[in-house]
C-alpha cells in the first residue's frame with residue numbers, strides 16, 4: 055500500500071529532471087516547510103545557545119535534526135527518561151515549539167567516530183556516558199515511542215578511510231535489512247527516510263534497486279550521506295517524487311548551491327554552529343549582497359566579498375552597525391557590532407546566543423532567496439553570480455570559542471591537548487565567572503588610556 | 513544636592529519596618545522593595561535583554577570594574593554609555609569598582625588618595641580615585657551610581673582601621689559629590705560604613721545623611737559576618753535614615769536574607785548568587801534550592817517549581833513547560849540549561865519581592881513572613897534559623913507563635 059506523500063514538488067513539473075527543485079514538506083500539526091530549506095542541528099535536544107522561547111520568537115527555524123544518541127545514555131533505571139513521556143516526547147521533553155518538525159537520526163551530525171565497528175544487528179553510538187551499541191531493534195522501538203515526524207533508518211556507515219569492496223557489500227546489505235525491518239514494524243505511521251550510503255552507486259546498486267522497486271511507496275524521503283550520489287538515484291517517478299535530505303555537511307554556501315543544483319531539498323548545516331562558536335557573523339546573501347551591505351562587507355580591500363565577519367576583531371568595538379545591514383533578525387534590530395565584540399571579548403555567553411540567532415536567520419533568508427530564484431527560473435545564473443562574488447571559504451576563526459563541552463569530542467588518545475585552556479589560575483577560585491578575565495590583560499599605559507585607573511607618579 | 517529620582521511611599525507595614533514604594537528613575541519607575549540581578553559585564557548569563565525584560569526586571573546592575581576593563585571608558589564614551597552598549601532601555605545601577613579592585617587584585621591597598629594597585633601586567637603602580645570612579649560611572653551613564661568607599665571586611669578585628677575606613681568613606685563621598693558631572697541625570701548613592709560597630713555606623717549615617725545624596729546604601733556587609741550582627745547593623749542604620757529616601761543593602765540575595773532585611777526597613781538588594789548558581793544546575797524555589805544535576809531529577813517530569821509563572825515553568829501560551837528532567841538532561845552539557853535556570857531564578861527573586869510588596873500594601877506582611885519560613889522549612893519550626901527568628905522579634909514578628 056502506498057503511503058500518502060508528505061512532499062510536494064512545485065518545480066520542475068517533471069521531477070525526474072535533474073536540477074534545482076522547489077517543494078513543500080507537509081507534516082500534520084507542524085508548519086509547512088518550503089524547500090529548499092534547512093533543519094537546525096540540535097545537541098541533547100537543544101539548538102545550541104538558543105532557548106526554545108528564543109527559537110519561537112526570534113528564528114524561522116522550521117525543523118530540527120535530533121539524534122537518538124543524545125537521549126539514551128545508560129541510566130540506573132534502564133529506560134531513558136524521554137521514553138517515559140506520553141504523546142510527542144521529543145516536543146514535550148525538549149520544549150521546542152509545536153510548529154517545528156522533528157527529524158530523528160540515530161546519530162548526531164557530524165557524528166563522533168566510534169572505535170568499534172558495527173555488527174549485523176547494531177551500530178556503535180556515542181552517548182554522554184560513552185560508546186554503546188544501538189541495535190536496529192532498539193532503534194525501531196525508540197522511534198515507535200518517540201514518534202518523531204520523520205526518522206532516518208539506521209545505516210551501516212564507516213567513518214574514516216573508504217571501505218573496501220567486501221565491506222561496501224556488507225554495508226548495503228545490512229542497511230537494506232535494517233530499513234526493511236523498520237518499514238515492516240513502522241506502526242506509528244511517521245515518515246521514514248531511507249539512507250543513501252556514502253559509497254559509489256555501483257556498490258549499493260542492489261539496495262538502490264530495492265528502494266526503487268520495492269519500497270518507494272513506503273519511504274517518505276532519501277537521506278544522503280554523500281550528495282554526489284544524487285545523480286545516480288534511479289530516475290523512477292516513485293523515487294524522484296521523494297524529498298532529498300543532505301547529511302553531507304556542506305562546508306560553505308557554495309556547496310549548498312551545488313547540491314541544490316543537483317536536486318537537494320533539505321539540509322543540515324554544521325557550519326552555522328561552527329561559525330557561531332568561532333565568533334563569525336555570516337553575512338552572505340543570495341545571489342548578491344544587498345545594496346546596503348556591499349560597502350560594509352567590502353572593507354577588506356579585496357574584490358571578493360567575504361561570507362562572514364570575524365567579530366573578534368577589535369575594530370568592531372565601537373561600531374554601531376548591525377552585523378549585517380538591513381538584516382531583520384533580533385540581534386541586528388536590537389544590537390550592534392560593538393556589543394557582540396564586547397561580549398565575545400568578555401567571554402559572555404550572550405555573544406554566542408546573539409550570533410546563533412543571526413546566523414540561523416541569515417541561512418533562512420539565504421534559502422528564501424534561493425526559492426524565489428528557482429521560482430523565477432534564474433537559479434543557475436544566480437548561483438553562478440554568487441560563486442563569482444563571494445569568497446569560497448568562510449573566514450578563518452581568530453578568537454576562542456565557548457567552552458568545549460567534553461562529550462562532544464572523543465579523546466583521540468593519551469597526550470591529546472586539553473580542549474579548554476585553564477582560566478586564570480592564581481585567583482584560587484573554581485568558579486569560572488569569578489576567575490575569568492578579571493585580571494587586566496592590558497599594561498598600565500593601556501589601562502590609563504582606557505580610563506580604568508591612572509598611573510602614579512613616583 | 514540635586515537628584516534624578518522620585519521616591520513615593522505607597523505603604524508602610526503596621527508591625528515591622530517594611531515599606532512599599534515607587535522609585536522613579538531616569539529610565540522609568542521601579543517598585544520597592546526590589547531585587548536587582550547582576551549583569552556584571554553588561555549581560556546576564558546568556559539572557560537576551562529582551563528575555564531579562566520579560567522576567568519583569570527594570571533595574572539591573574553592571575560592574576564598573578569590569579566595564580572599565582572591557583570595553584573601557586573610551587569605547588563607552590563613543591557608544592554613548594552602557595544602555596546603548598547592551599541595548600537596555602531600562603535602569604542600570606553601577607558600583608564604584610573599588611570593592612572588586614581590592615578583592616580581585618591581590619596587590620591593591622587603600623590610601624587617602626584612592627585604591628592603589630600594581631598593574632598585573634607590568635607592575636606599574638596605579639591608582640583608582642573617587643574622581644576616577646565617578647568619571648567612569650558618568651561615562652557609563654548608569655541611573656544610580658555609587659560612591660567609592662573604603663571597604664574592609666566587617667569581621668576585621670582592627671577597630672582603628674575600621675574607624676579610619678568609615679571616616680575616609682565620608683571624605684571620599686565629598687570628593688565624589690564634587691566630581692559628579694551629571695547630578696540631574698544620575699543618582700549618586702552614599703555608602704554607610706563602620707563595620708559591625710553600631711556606634712561607628714550611627715556616626716557614619718549622621719555624616720552621610722547630612723550630605724543629602726538621593727539614595728543611601730548600607731555597605732561592607734555580606735562578607736561573612738554572623739547574620740545576627742548583619743541584622744543589627746541594618747536595623748540600626750535604617751532607624752537613622754530619612755524615611756523618604758531609598759535604602760540599598762549591597763550584596764544581599766538569599767531569599768531569607770531578603771525578606772528579613774525588608775522587615776528591618778531596607779528596600780533594594782543585589783546579588784550574583786541567583787544567576788551564578790544557575791550555572792551549576794541550582795534552581796531556587798520556595799521550598800529551597802534544588803540541584804537539578806542530581807540523579808533524582810532525571811525522571812522528574814514536573815516543572816522546576818509548581819505554580820511558578822516564569823517562561824520555563826509556565827505551560828500554554830508563551831510558556832515552555834520545561835521539566836526538571838529536561839534541565840537535568842542538559843545541565844552542565846548545554847549552556848541552554850543555564851539560560852533556562854537563570855530565567856527561572858531571576859523570575860523567582862523578582863516574584864518574591866513582588867509578593868513581599870503586595871503583602872506590605874495589604875498590611876499582611878507578618879503573615880507572609882510566617883508562611884515564607886513555613887514553606888522553606890517544611891513547617892518545622894525547629895529548623896528556622898535563630899538569627900531570623902531573633903531579628904524578626906525585634907520588629908514585632910514572632911515566627912514561633914502559632
Ligand SMILES: [Zn+2]
Nearest residue numbers: 381383386412
Ligand atoms: Zn542579523
Ligand SMILES: [Zn+2]
Nearest residue numbers: 820822825856
Ligand atoms: Zn520557573
